[in-house]
Amino acid sequence: MTTFERSDRNRVRRVPERGIYDSSSIYQIVDDALVCHVGFVVDGRPFVIPTLHARVDDEILLHGATTSRLIRHVQAGHEVCITFTHVDGIVLARSVFHHSINYRSAVLFGRGRLVEGDEATMEALRTFTERLLPGRWDDARSPNVKELKATSVVAVTIDTASAKVRNGPPGDEEEDYDLPYWAGVLPLRMAVSEPVADGRLPESVPVPGYIREYVKERE
Amino acid sequence: MTTFERSDRNRVRRVPERGIYDSSSIYQIVDDALVCHVGFVVDGRPFVIPTLHARVDDEILLHGATTSRLIRHVQAGHEVCITFTHVDGIVLARSVFHHSINYRSAVLFGRGRLVEGDEATMEALRTFTERLLPGRWDDARSPNVKELKATSVVAVTIDTASAKVRNGPPGDEEEDYDLPYWAGVLPLRMAVSEPVADGRLPESVPVPGYIREYVKERE
Numbered sequence: 001m002t003t004f005e006r007s008d009r010n011r012v013r014r015v016p017e018r019g020i021y022d023s024s025s026i027y028q029i030v031d032d033a034l035v036c037h038v039g040f041v042v043d044g045r046p047f048v049i050p051t052l053h054a055r056v057d058d059e060i061l062l063h064g065a066t067t068s069r070l071i072r073h074v075q076a077g078h079e080v081c082i083t084f085t086h087v088d089g090i091v092l093a094r095s096v097f098h099h100s101i102n103y104r105s106a107v108l109f110g111r112g113r114l115v116e117g118d119e120a121t122m123e124a125l126r127t128f129t130e131r132l133l134p135g136r137w138d139d140a141r142s143p144n145v146k147e148l149k150a151t152s153v154v155a156v157t158i159d160t161a162s163a164k165v166r167n168g169p170p171g172d173e174e175e176d177y178d179l180p181y182w183a184g185v186l187p188l189r190m191a192v193s194e195p196v197a198d199g200r201l202p203e204s205v206p207v208p209g210y211i212r213e214y215v216k217e218r219e
Numbered sequence: 220m221t222t223f224e225r226s227d228r229n230r231v232r233r234v235p236e237r238g239i240y241d242s243s244s245i246y247q248i249v250d251d252a253l254v255c256h257v258g259f260v261v262d263g264r265p266f267v268i269p270t271l272h273a274r275v276d277d278e279i280l281l282h283g284a285t286t287s288r289l290i291r292h293v294q295a296g297h298e299v300c301i302t303f304t305h306v307d308g309i310v311l312a313r314s315v316f317h318h319s320i321n322y323r324s325a326v327l328f329g330r331g332r333l334v335e336g337d338e339a340t341m342e343a344l345r346t347f348t349e350r351l352l353p354g355r356w357d358d359a360r361s362p363n364v365k366e367l368k369a370t371s372v373v374a375v376t377i378d379t380a381s382a383k384v385r386n387g388p389p390g391d392e393e394e395d396y397d398l399p400y401w402a403g404v405l406p407l408r409m410a411v412s413e414p415v416a417d418g419r420l421p422e423s424v425p426v427p428g429y430i431r432e433y434v435k436e437r438e
Contacts, residue, residue, distance in 0.1 A: 048256050
């Protein structure tokens with residue numbers, strides 16, 4: 001486990017006691033997120049693009065078409081900020097001022113490089129696919145040479161990072177606890193519904209066990 | 220309704236037929252999102268921070284402590300990129316290459332200004348609170364003078380914007396449709412669970428109707 005040094009870039013300023021700097025807690029937030037938001041600078045201007053990701057050790061893999069602006073920008077070695085956010089609940093306090101949300105967010109900084117070679121690219125695509133849905137790689141047609149050539153994978157080495165987490169009930173002013181307003185949390189979660197089969201799928205193809213399991217755990 | 224002119228900043232390059240430029244479609248994506256990701260540049264470096272937002276006409280309101288770095292940066296008039304993302308499903312194709320997610324994302328660019336005056340700040344806080352949970356403003360203690368002074372609201376005027384949407388089933392290569400793999404979509408949604416009352420709430424305070432309704436529509 002790494003503890004990232006606090007600097008101007010990664011220090012949590014507002015409510016510093018919510019700041020987290022150890023890589024294992026930060027990486028858990030990363031791994032739990034389906035998408036991330038990648039920030040980059042072009043001609044001094046900020047851009048933020050959502051994309052899929054996969055973490056391998058201290059690197060964040062991103063992928064896209066070889067022509068993608070984001071991928072080309074990362075590939076060129078420019079600095080990026082990658083942010084991962086979970087919204088876990090709406091926090092309803094007795095006072096408007098203490099309304100909040102429960103969340104887990106991680107902010108990572110680093111620079112990327114192109115993952116080179118068909119073998120390494122193939123391995124990265126396997127990682128992406130298994131992250132999207134564990135068990136899927138072996139139950140789909142593998143990328144062919146043409147598809148492999150059309151895809152670029154970049155690996156961003158994490159230079160520094162931090163996370164910020166809020167959980168639990170509202171924190172009201174002591175004198176407000178007697179007010180007659182309902183207070184508490186509305187829990188939020190990303191839920192999965194029943195699989196919708198493609199219209200051209202023969203009825204003879206059942207929903208595989210790894211999909212049924214994935215849905216069952218997240219309904 | 221505005222249609223944003225396409226430029227280097229907002230043009231959707233990858234899969235351009237998924238690009239959307241009319242403000243009503245873009246604002247729907249904005250309004251449906253609980254949080255956004257704000258990108259900004261400090262000393263040439265990118266930062267991406269998640270935060271709550273509220274749209275009023277062609278402006279995005281953000282709020283925070285008067286000491287917040289993000290708020291101060293926006294208040295100073297620097298350009299920001301604000302991105303709103305919904306993940307609607309995991310798209311399972313017969314080929315690994317055509318795996319994807321269904322999503323709606325909007326990317327807005329603009330510059331902000333401080334919302335000045337207690338009355339305008341109070342009105343903005345009402346907008347935030349009602350957006351977080353419709354009906355809540357009248358069922359919580361209003362901000363007092365001290366709390367109002369501790370809060371800054373900034374309004375970002377949208378200069379240009381675009382959105383990108385993918386929905387529907389996987390799009391496989393014609394020759395792959397006979398492969399024996401299950402294909403379709405796993406729908407995802409943000410679900411709300413039963414309210415969790417604060418431990419210090421007297422049992423005599425029932426869950427109000429507007430909260431029961433909000434949960435019922437999103438269970």
